[in-house]
Amino acid sequence: MNKIFYDHLVGIDEITALVDGDLVDLMDNTMHHHILDEILTHLPVEHHKAFLERLAHAPHDPGLLIFIQEVTVIDIEKAITKRANAVKKELLKTIRNSRKK
Amino acid sequence: MAGFNKKLLKNKLAQQYYLAHQRFVQRHPHAHVFLKDRGVPPEKLREKARRLLSTGALTGALLLSAPQLAHNTRGSVAVLSPYELSQELKEKLSALLPATVEALTKNQEKELSKFFRSVFGIDAQAELDGNRLNHSYGYIGAEQHLPRYPGDTISQHDAIQESGITPGRGAWGYFAPSKNEMKEDLVEKEKYYVAVQTMYLADWNTRMLQLRDWYKYRKVLVVNPKSGKAVVAVIADAGPAIWTGKQFGGSPEVMDYLESKDGRQKGPVVLFFVNDPDNKVSLGPLEYNVERGGAPLAQK
Numbered sequence: 001m002n003k004i005f006y007d008h009l010v011g012i013d014e015i016t017a018l019v020d021g022d023l024v025d026l027m028d029n030t031m032h033h034h035i036l037d038e039i040l041t042h043l044p045v046e047h048h049k050a051f052l053e054r055l056a057h058a059p060h061d062p063g064l065l066i067f068i069q070e071v072t073v074i075d076i077e078k079a080i081t082k083r084a085n086a087v088k089k090e091l092l093k094t095i096r097n098s099r100k101k
Numbered sequence: 102m103a104g105f106n107k108k109l110l111k112n113k114l115a116q117q118y119y120l121a122h123q124r125f126v127q128r129h130p131h132a133h134v135f136l137k138d139r140g141v142p143p144e145k146l147r148e149k150a151r152r153l154l155s156t157g158a159l160t161g162a163l164l165l166s167a168p169q170l171a172h173n174t175r176g177s178v179a180v181l182s183p184y185e186l187s188q189e190l191k192e193k194l195s196a197l198l199p200a201t202v203e204a205l206t207k208n209q210e211k212e213l214s215k216f217f218r219s220v221f222g223i224d225a226q227a228e229l230d231g232n233r234l235n236h237s238y239g240y241i242g243a244e245q246h247l248p249r250y251p252g253d254t255i256s257q258h259d260a261i262q263e264s265g266i267t268p269g270r271g272a273w274g275y276f277a278p279s280k281n282e283m284k285e286d287l288v289e290k291e292k293y294y295v296a297v298q299t300m301y302l303a304d305w306n307t308r309m310l311q312l313r314d315w316y317k318y319r320k321v322l323v324v325n326p327k328s329g330k331a332v333v334a335v336i337a338d339a340g341p342a343i344w345t346g347k348q349f350g351g352s353p354e355v356m357d358y359l360e361s362k363d364g365r366q367k368g369p370v371v372l373f374f375v376n377d378p379d380n381k382v383s384l385g386p387l388e389y390n391v392e393r394g395g396a397p398l399a400q401k
Contacts (some may be wrong), residue, residue: 097109
């Protein structure tokens, strides 16, 4: 898959490798919404527009992570990873519960 | 996928996706609207990255080699991200262009040529071999794909199929007489083509035979001052009509890269001829300096 600037913190491949086809997209898109929610929650509102413009312009630009690191007061990398792990746990649970009995 | 109830799994994952989407929309409605308006909702982020990378945009380590653009504190040679590079280009272009989209003076065109030479290392001019279009700065609108050979369909084009394909041929006919005779360079020409208003040239009717050949696949530099993006394309169609308020048309790939559409489906661009007798300048996104052996302009 083509890279988004936060992919290395998320590790979506760990769970999408377990499924195929449109299920991969469903998982990936779920993760994007959660991660953007996490970022925008911690990013001061006055920086939202600049961040969104840069994201829409080049979603893979590593400069995006540097930008949000500079303007957030928490450890945003840690927050993204924590949120991603929680989402992956939920998705994994869903996969396990869908096993044929 | 063996051992899973795929239908059940899909339903559950769809539900999780829906909840995440709803939460995002409720908590960040401004972000939802912004990204949707820009055509890059969260679901399209990866697709956007794929497009940029497949068109050669922003790929590899891009190192700025035009000293006049360098102004950071990390050394005499600036190391800019693609975003920073486009911001720099926007800033420089805004200083060289008039505040409104209007006819450029000869002096403005000359300054722009110098600027393009210094940044991209190419010879781009508003007038070449005594030929000039009625506009060198104007509005570009989105065109559809062109049929490349008899029987060509939109499904045979490898990208941006949602733009559709024109029912008729371009002003210079098919790119090749048959599918078997299509070559890679012709595929690239259709990908990166522009339409220009040759039909409104004062001498079009009196010199049509010469001008038709001169303009066919003439290489042009198209620069969007609003996005700071530049692309090299060829002239492969005539238009748009004067009543549209646009002076140029861009192929789906050209428009996608330039990010040249606003809410009215048009945007301002500078369009200059590229003097490239040795065919050194490739078609597509211009993110390198030709004279410096293709040295990239920014670092990812």
